[in-house]
Amino acid sequence: MKLHHRSCVRLVNAVFYARHGVHEEERHLGGRYEVDAELVFDSREAAATDDISKTIDYSKAYAIIGEVMTSGEPVALIETLAARAAARLIEELDLAEKVTVKVRKRALPLGGLCDYAEAEHVIEKR
Numbered sequence: 001m002k003l004h005h006r007s008c009v010r011l012v013n014a015v016f017y018a019r020h021g022v023h024e025e026e027r028h029l030g031g032r033y034e035v036d037a038e039l040v041f042d043s044r045e046a047a048a049t050d051d052i053s054k055t056i057d058y059s060k061a062y063a064i065i066g067e068v069m070t071s072g073e074p075v076a077l078i079e080t081l082a083a084r085a086a087a088r089l090i091e092e093l094d095l096a097e098k099v100t101v102k103v104r105k106r107a108l109p110l111g112g113l114c115d116y117a118e119a120e121h122v123i124e125k126r
Contacts, residue, residue: 004078005043005044006041006042006097007097008039010037011033011035011061013036013107014036015033016033016069017030017032019031019075020075020078020079020081022076023109032105032106033078033103034103034105035103036100036101037085037099037100038099039093040087040097040098040100041069041096043055056095057093064085064092065088065089068085078119083121086099086101086122086123087123090123090125097124099120099126105118
């Protein structure tokens with residue numbers, strides 16, 4: 001029997017202050033964005049050796065997400081932020097086999113009550 005091992009490291013509710021949004025006032029004032037990232041990989045070697053170099057460095061993942069969220073030109077869509085963060089993570093974290101990024105925005109100009117809007121982007125190596 002052939003076994004396939006998959007593990008994941010998650011960053012849950014990483015918070016960034018950034019100046020994105022469709023409306024000019026959102027870009028001017030900025031707002032709070034929350035990000036979840038799930039990084040799937042084979043952790044057998046890390047688990048067997050207890051060697052941090054054999055696993056996903058979640059501090060590096062956090063830094064990558066932070067750069068996407070707070071650097072560069074503002075964007076209109078949280079979908080754009082989720083896609084950019086996922087692309088950078090899968091490119092820069094060699095061990096990652098699959099990346100899922102969710103970006104949430106809580107302060108929504110909807111004219112009504114809503115906890116948050118969320119966009120999710122998934123990239124998987126084949």
